Amino acid sequence: MTDTPPDGARSSPSTARNRQPILQELGPRLPDGARVLEVASGAGEHALFLAAGLPSVKWQPTDCDPETLESIEAWRASAGLSNLAAAIRLDAADPNSWPDGPFEAVVCINMIHIAPWVATQGLMAGAARVLTHGGQLFLYGPYLEAGIATAPSNLAFDQSLKSRNPAWGLRDLDRVKALASAHDLAFAERISMPANNVIVVFEKPG
Numbered sequence: 148m149t150d151t152p153p154d155g156a157r158s159s160p161s162t163a164r165n166r167q168p169i170l171q172e173l174g175p176r177l178p179d180g181a182r183v184l185e186v187a188s189g190a191g192e193h194a195l196f197l198a199a200g201l202p203s204v205k206w207q208p209t210d211c212d213p214e215t216l217e218s219i220e221a222w223r224a225s226a227g228l229s230n231l232a233a234a235i236r237l238d239a240a241d242p243n244s245w246p247d248g249p250f251e252a253v254v255c256i257n258m259i260h261i262a263p264w265v266a267t268q269g270l271m272a273g274a275a276r277v278l279t280h281g282g283q284l285f286l287y288g289p290y291l292e293a294g295i296a297t298a299p300s301n302l303a304f305d306q307s308l309k310s311r312n313p314a315w316g317l318r319d320l321d322r323v324k325a326l327a328s329a330h331d332l333a334f335a336e337r338i339s340m341p342a343n344n345v346i347v348v349f350e351k352p353g
């Protein structure tokens with residue numbers, strides 16, 4: 148797998164840093180043959196890397212931004228992975244744009260703080276709808292957490308997000324958990340990740 152973006156593809160330095168730790172945590176938690184819906188795939192590098200590293204899973208990348216979909220497609224065309232589906236447009240906040248599923252997992256990396264809260268509301272409602280019973284929602288990113296001092300780098304990131312768009316910003320993890328619970332998604336696990344990020348796992352009851 149090449150790291151050089153093919154024509155039309157975008158690349159992000161943060162993905163190069165976080166993709167391996169994400170693979171390490173996700174891999175053992177996904178059942179063999181899992182169908183995975185990725186919400187907000189961005190440039191598509193996670194989709195490519197995770198599909199390549201988890202050949203038994205079927206990875207469905209999505210995003211709401213048409214330019215981003217082009218980047219995902221450029222990466223996908225260059226990789227020729229049979230378990231990586233063509234990207235589809237999905238706006239987390241628009242229930243009509245979600246596929247029917249079912250999926251054993253929904254994965255969302257770095258969207259919740261870079262989108263208005265309505266996207267998180269749509270993400271929870273959509274995941275609750277498309278997940279299989281026992282299926283899991285994985286969120287990756289930085290959060291504000293009660294009882295845990297927020298790292299200065301995350302506080303600065305929060306400020307810079309809010310200056311770009313007042314509707315953006317790091318979310319309070321307790322608020323995200325309460326929203327998940329309102330959609331019958333049970334909090335299952337919190338995994339510390341490098342650079343003051345976490346993976347939070349929610350499960351649809353079996």
Ligand SMILES: C[S@@+](CC[C@H](N)C(=O)[O-])C[C@H]1O[C@@H](n2cnc3c(N)ncnc32)[C@H](O)[C@@H]1O
Nearest residue numbers: 187188189211212238239240256257258262266
């Ligand atoms: C910071 S990027 C993260 C991309 C990728 N997951 C990563 O970690 O590199 C945020 C992504 O969220 C997408 N996004 C924002 N609002 C969204 C929404 N309502 N539904 C789906 N995707 C959304 C953007 O288009 C963008 O690709």
